[in-house]
Amino acid sequence: MNILTTLRKKMILLAAAFMLLPVATVQANPLEGIPSGNYDLDRTHASVVWKVSHLGFSTYVGRFTNFDADLTLNTEKFSDSAVNVVIQVDSLDTDYPFPEKEDFNKKLSTDWFKSGEHPTITFASTKVSALQDSNQFTIDGELTLMGQTHAVTLNAVLNGATPNHPFMKVPLVGFSASTSIDRTVWGLSNYAPNIGADVVIEIEGEFVKSKD
Structure with missing residues (x-):
């Protein structure tokens, strides 16, 4: 076997090896074509749900x-985005059976959450991570509940975005976010740990571009 034949065989083997290597792909920007700016929550497509263990037998949902x-969206530098949330405590709602449901909801909001003294729950972001794997990110922020403020981190997903809402004809972005908090840290300690101290919070929201 001459030297030329040997070199040819080595080149063929090298080419075959390169073909087997994984091909790096460039992730498309899911916010391409979406303008930066202020976005308003579409209340018809949004929810704030909480879940807590009931004596270890079930997960109670409210x-x-x-x-x-309100969302300040920076599509060119996503980590410069920010979000603020305000929740009215007396809007707490459960599936407690009628006719006692309204009394039960009121008892929770007034006796547990002290809505008379602290009528709102607020969340203000302090840091937003860059998008990971195109659509996943985290939101660090301060949650104020019953007059106490503590840091929490939301795990979030950019579900989708369009420059042209199918009905409203404005830019639209949609997110999901969730976190788990120890409610006793905020002084909400009623019946813990029998009624779970850990509370899962799940948030869904669609935001439409504000008319600046």
Whole structure:
């Protein structure tokens, strides 16, 4: 076997090896074509749900029905984005059976959450991470509940975005976010740990571009 034949075989083997290497792909920017700016919450497509263990037998689910949020979106540098949320405590809602449901909801909001003294729950972001794997990110912020403020981190997903809402004809972005907090840290200690101290919070929201 001459030297030329040997070199050819080595080149063929090297080419085959390179073909087997994984090909690096450039992730498309999911916010391409979406303008930066202020975005308003579409309340018809948003929810704030909380979940807590009931004596270890089930997960009790409730929600808040009156809340608002504003989003400052930076599509060129996503980590410069920010979000603020305000929840009205007396909008607490459960699936407690009628006719006692309204009394039960009121008892929770007034006796547990002290809505008379602290009528709102607020969240203000302090740091937003860059998008990971195109659509996942985290939001660090301060949660104020019952007059106490502590840091929390939300795990969030950019579900999608369009420059042209199918009905409103304005830019639209949609997010999901969740976190778990120890409610006793904020002084909300009623019946813990029998009623779980750890509370899972799940948030869904669509935001439309404000008319600046």
